[in-house]
Amino acid sequence: LLSVILFGIVKQEIVGQIEILASGLSEVLPAGGLELKVKKALEAGRPLRVKLGVDPTAPDLHLGHAVPLRKLRQFQDLGHRAILIIGDFTAMVGDPSGRSVTRPSLSLDQVKANADTYIDQAFKVLDNDPDRLEIRYNSEWLSVLDFVQVLRLTARFTVAGLLVREDFMKRYKGEQSIGLHEFLYPVMQAYDSVEIEADVELGGTDQTFNLLAGRELQEKLGLEPQIALTLPLLEGTDGLKKMSKSYDNHIGLTFAPGDMFGKVMSVPDEAPDRPRFSLILKYYQLGLGRLPQEIADIARQLETGALDPRDAKEELAWRVVATYHGKEAADEARADFEARFRTKDRESERALEEKIDVFIEPQADGKFYLPKLLVACGAAASASEGRRLIDQGGVRINGELQTELHSELGDEFQLKVGKRKIFRAHLNPT
Amino acid sequence: LLSVILFGIVKQEIVGQIEILASGLSEVLPAGGLELKVKKALEAGRPLRVKLGVDPTAPDLHLGHAVPLRKLRQFQDLGHRAILIIGDFTAMVGDPSGRSVTRPSLSLDQVKANADTYIDQAFKVLDNDPDRLEIRYNSEWLSVLDFVQVLRLTARFTVAGLLVREDFMKRYKGEQSIGLHEFLYPVMQAYDSVEIEADVELGGTDQTFNLLAGRELQEKLGLEPQIALTLPLLEGTDGLKKMSKSYDNHIGLTFAPGDMFGKVMSVPDEAPDRPRFSLILKYYQLGLGRLPQEIADIARQLETGALDPRDAKEELAWRVVATYHGKEAADEARADFEARFRTKDRESERALEEKIDVFIEPQADGKFYLPKLLVACGAAASASEGRRLIDQGGVRINGELQTELHSELGDEFQLKVGKRKIFRAHLNPT
Numbered sequence: 061l062l063s064v065i066l067f068g069i070v071k072q073e074i075v076g077q078i079e080i081l082a083s084g085l086s087e088v089l090p091a092g093g094l095e096l097k098v099k100k101a102l103e104a105g106r107p108l109r110v111k112l113g114v115d116p117t118a119p120d121l122h123l124g125h126a127v128p129l130r131k132l133r134q135f136q137d138l139g140h141r142a143i144l145i146i147g148d149f150t151a152m153v154g155d156p157s158g159r160s161v162t163r164p165s166l167s168l169d170q171v172k173a174n175a176d177t178y179i180d181q182a183f184k185v186l187d188n189d190p191d192r193l194e195i196r197y198n199s200e201w202l203s204v205l206d207f208v209q210v211l212r213l214t215a216r217f218t219v220a221g222l223l224v225r226e227d228f229m230k231r232y233k234g235e236q237s238i239g240l241h242e243f244l245y246p247v248m249q250a251y252d253s254v255e256i257e258a259d260v261e262l263g264g265t266d267q268t269f270n271l272l273a274g275r276e277l278q279e280k281l282g283l284e285p286q287i288a289l290t291l292p293l294l295e296g297t298d299g300l301k302k303m304s305k306s307y308d309n310h311i312g313l314t315f316a317p318g319d320m321f322g323k324v325m326s327v328p329d330e331a332p333d334r335p336r337f338s339l340i341l342k343y344y345q346l347g348l349g350r351l352p353q354e355i356a357d358i359a360r361q362l363e364t365g366a367l368d369p370r371d372a373k374e375e376l377a378w379r380v381v382a383t384y385h386g387k388e389a390a391d392e393a394r395a396d397f398e399a400r401f402r403t404k405d406r407e408s409e410r411a412l413e414e415k416i417d418v419f420i421e422p423q424a425d426g427k428f429y430l431p432k433l434l435v436a437c438g439a440a441a442s443a444s445e446g447r448r449l450i451d452q453g454g455v456r457i458n459g460e461l462q463t464e465l466h467s468e469l470g471d472e473f474q475l476k477v478g479k480r481k482i483f484r485a486h487l488n489p490t
Numbered sequence: 491l492l493s494v495i496l497f498g499i500v501k502q503e504i505v506g507q508i509e510i511l512a513s514g515l516s517e518v519l520p521a522g523g524l525e526l527k528v529k530k531a532l533e534a535g536r537p538l539r540v541k542l543g544v545d546p547t548a549p550d551l552h553l554g555h556a557v558p559l560r561k562l563r564q565f566q567d568l569g570h571r572a573i574l575i576i577g578d579f580t581a582m583v584g585d586p587s588g589r590s591v592t593r594p595s596l597s598l599d600q601v602k603a604n605a606d607t608y609i610d611q612a613f614k615v616l617d618n619d620p621d622r623l624e625i626r627y628n629s630e631w632l633s634v635l636d637f638v639q640v641l642r643l644t645a646r647f648t649v650a651g652l653l654v655r656e657d658f659m660k661r662y663k664g665e666q667s668i669g670l671h672e673f674l675y676p677v678m679q680a681y682d683s684v685e686i687e688a689d690v691e692l693g694g695t696d697q698t699f700n701l702l703a704g705r706e707l708q709e710k711l712g713l714e715p716q717i718a719l720t721l722p723l724l725e726g727t728d729g730l731k732k733m734s735k736s737y738d739n740h741i742g743l744t745f746a747p748g749d750m751f752g753k754v755m756s757v758p759d760e761a762p763d764r765p766r767f768s769l770i771l772k773y774y775q776l777g778l779g780r781l782p783q784e785i786a787d788i789a790r791q792l793e794t795g796a797l798d799p800r801d802a803k804e805e806l807a808w809r810v811v812a813t814y815h816g817k818e819a820a821d822e823a824r825a826d827f828e829a830r831f832r833t834k835d836r837e838s839e840r841a842l843e844e845k846i847d848v849f850i851e852p853q854a855d856g857k858f859y860l861p862k863l864l865v866a867c868g869a870a871a872s873a874s875e876g877r878r879l880i881d882q883g884g885v886r887i888n889g890e891l892q893t894e895l896h897s898e899l900g901d902e903f904q905l906k907v908g909k910r911k912i913f914r915a916h917l918n919p920t
Contacts, residue, residue: 203636206634207640208582211674214671214674218667219662221667232649238649239645239649244641244644
C-alpha cells in the first residue's frame with residue numbers, strides 16, 4: 061500500500077514538474093524525452109544534471125541571455141542540479157551558430173573578463189547552493205586533449221552531418237567561407253556533455269544542432285543520451301526583432317537601475333500579428349521565469365481589465381531591476397520613473413487642455429454639483445449622464461479622481477473627463 | 491670573368507638537373523616551380539629539402555610504391571636532401587585520398603610494423619648517406635600538438651576548400667559518409683611540410699590536393715612555399731590497371747627473387763591504345779628511375795629491333811630483383827627463369843613437331859649438305875633457297891643455330907626452320 065501511495069505522490073510530482081519545466085519551451089528533443097528523464101530521476105531519487113553552456117564571447121549580457129538561466133533556475137527550484145559550463149576554451153573558436161561569417165578569435169584575457177561578467181550576472185538568477193550548482197570551465201577537459209584524442213572525437217562526426225546545419229549550409233551555398241575550426245565547435249560542445257554526464261541541455265533555438273550533437277556523441281560512446289530543451293528568443297524593446305545589442309533593442313544586465321526600469325517600460329503592450337499583451341507575458345515567462353499558473357493569472361487580469369498593462373509592466377520592470385540591482389534600487393527606480401512619468405503626463409495633458417469659462421452657482425455649503433459642471437463644459441449631455449461618468453470613475457479634477465457628486469472648486473482648475481477630454485476651466489470669471 | 495664562367499657552369503648544371511628531375515613527372519605545381527627551386531638552390535649552394543611522406547598503412551609494398559622513392563633518389567644523386575616522412579601519426583587516420591569509404595583505424599603496433607617494412611625497402615632504393623637522407627616520424631611533432639594548436643591549424647583551412655577535392659566531393663554527393671577526422675588528414679600532411687621546411691614534395695597524382703595543402707599552409711604561415719611534383723601511377727602486370735594488391739597485378743617488394751623476376755617478365759610488351767614497348771620503358775623510368783638518356787637509348791634500340799623486348803625485360807627484371815635482393819639473387823633468378831623458359835620452349839616445340847622420314851646421302855666425310863636436307867623436308871623449294879635460309883640464321887638443329895652448310899646428323903634430330911616449321915626427322919630409316 062505504502063509503495064502505491066508513494067508511487068501516487070511521485071506520479072503527481074512528475075506531472076507537476078513537467079508542467080513547470082515544459083512551460084515556455086520552444087522544443088523538446090526527442091519529443092516526450094522530458095517526461096522520461098524527470099520520471100527516471102524522481103523514481104531513482106537522484107537529481108537531473110542540467111547543462112547550460114555559455115560562451116563568454118560578448119561582454120554585454122542582456123535580458124535575452126537570462127532566458128535559459130531562468131529555465132535552469134526552475135530546474136534548481138525543483139531539486140535538480142544546474143551545471144553551468146563556461147566555454148572559456150570554445151570561446152576561442154566562437155560558436156558559429158547562426159553566424160554568416162567566421163567570428164574573430166578572442167584572447168584568453170578577453171575570454172576571462174567576459175566569463176567573470178557572465179558569472180556575476182548568473183549568480184543573480186541562479187540558486188548558489190553548491191548542491192544545486194556546479195560551475196565548470198570547459199578548458200578543464202578540452203585543453204588537455206591531445207591530437208590523437210581530438211582525432212578520435214572527430215571520427216564520430218561526419219562532414220555531411222555537420223554541413224546539413226542550416227547556418228553552415230547557407231554559408232557553403234552562398235560561398236561564404238567556413239573555417240574548418242568552426243566544424244570543431246559542435247564537437248567540443250558535444251564533448252562537454254560527455255564529460256559532465258548531462259541529462260538535459262538547455263539552449264536557444266539557434267543551439268538545436270549543437271545540443272543534438274551532444275546527444276549523439278553520448279550515444280555513440282555508450283552513454284545515456286541527454287535530451288535537448290530549446291528556448292525561444294526574447295524580442296527586444298522594439299517588440300519585433302530578437303533582443304540584440306546590434307539592433308539597439310536590448311536591456312543590458314549591467315544597465316543602471318533607472319535605465320533598466322525605463323527600458324522595460326518601453327516594451328510595447330502590443331505588437332503586430334500577436335495576441336494583445338503577449339509580449340508582456342513573454343517577458344514574465346522568459347525574462348523572469350515566472351511559473352505557468354502566475355502567467356495565466358496575469359493574462360486573465362489583463363484581459364478583463366482588472367490589471368492595467370502599465371501596472372503589469374511596472375511590476376515587471378521592478379522585478380527585473382530587483383534581480384540585477386536589488387529591491388531598494390528597484391523601489392527607487394520605480395519612484396523616479398513614476399515621478400518623471402507624472403510630470404510628463406501633466407505636461408502632455410496641458411498641451412491638450414481646452415480653455416473654457418464656466419458659469420455655475422455654488423450650493424449653500426460653497427460646494428458645486430459636479431454633474432452640472434460636466435453639462436456646463438459640454439462633457440455630458442445631461443446631469444444624469446454626468447452622474448454616470450462620475451460613478452464610472454471617469455472624472456478627475458486637478459488629477460484627483462472624483463467619487464462624490466459634490467466638490468469644492470477653485471477659481472481655476474483642470475477637469476479631465478475620460479482619457480481625452482481635458483479642460484482648463486475658469487470659474488465664473490468676471 | 492670567373493663569375494661569368496661560374497654562372498655558366500651553374501646555368502648548365504640547372505639545365506641538366508631540370509632534365510633529369512622533370513623526367514617522368516605527371517605534373518609540376520606551380521608550373522615552372524621546379525626551375526626556380528633548382529636555380530635558387532644551386533645559386534645559394536644549398537641542397538633542396540625534398541619531402542616524401544609515406545603512410546605505413548599497408549604491409550604489402552609493391553613496385554608502384556617505389557616510383558616516388560626512385561624520384562627521390564634522383565634528387566639525392568644530384569646532391570639534394572631527401573626527407574622521408576614516416577606517417578606513423580597520420581596512419582592512424584589513414585589517407586582518404588582516392589578512397590570511396592573511410593579507412594579502418596590502425597593500431598600503433600600495426601603502424602610500427604608496417605613502418606619498419608617500409609624503411610627496409612626504402613633503404614634499398616635510397617642513398618643512405620646521412621647528409622642525403624633524413625628519416626622522420628610525424629608523430630614527433632603531431633602527437634605533441636594540443637587542442638588549441640589543432641584549432642589554430644584548422645582555422646587556416648576552409649570546409650569548402652576541402653570539399654572541392656574530387657574524392658571528397660564524390661563521396662559527399664554520393665551520400666557516402668566522410669568522417670570529420672578525414673578532413674584533418676590534409677591538415678596534418680600540410681603541417682609536416684611546415685615542420686620540416688620542405689622545398690619540394692613528391693607524391694602520386696592522387697596526392698595533388700594534399701601536396702598543395704602543404705604549399706598553402708606554408709604560405710599562410712609566412713614560409714617559402716614548397717612546390718609539388720606528382721608522379722604517374724605505374725600499371726600492374728596486366729598492363730592495364732594501376733598496380734595494386736587488390737587487382738592482383740602487383741610486384742611485391744618482398745616477393746621471392748624468382749617470383750619477382752617472373753612477374754616482371756609477365757608485363758606485356760604491348761597494351762591497347764599505347765605506343766609499343768611503352769610499358770617496358772615506363773617500368774625502366776618509374777620502377778627503376780633510369781635517366782632520360784638511357785630511356786631514349788632503350789626506346790631506339792627496341793624500335794630498330796637491335797634489342798629484343800624479351801631481352802629488355804630480362805634486364806629490367808634482373809635490375810628489379812638486384813635492387814631488392816642483391817645481384818647474386820638476381821643472377822640466380824635469371825638463370826632459373828631462362829632454364830625454365832628453355833624447357834618450356836622445348837616442350838611447346840615438341841608439341842608442334844611434324845614427324846617425317848628423310849632420305850638423303852651423306853658426303854664422303856660423313857657430313858650432310860644442309861640445303862638438300864631442307865629441300866628434302868619441304869622447308870625450301872630449292873637448294874639455293876635452303877642456303878639463303880641458313881645464311882639468314884633461320885635454321886636450327888637440336889636447338890643449335892646452323893651457320894655452316896654442312897653438318898653431321900644423327901638418326902633422329904629436330905630441325906627448326908624459321909619460328910614455325912619444326913620437324914622431328916628420322917634419317918634414312920630402314
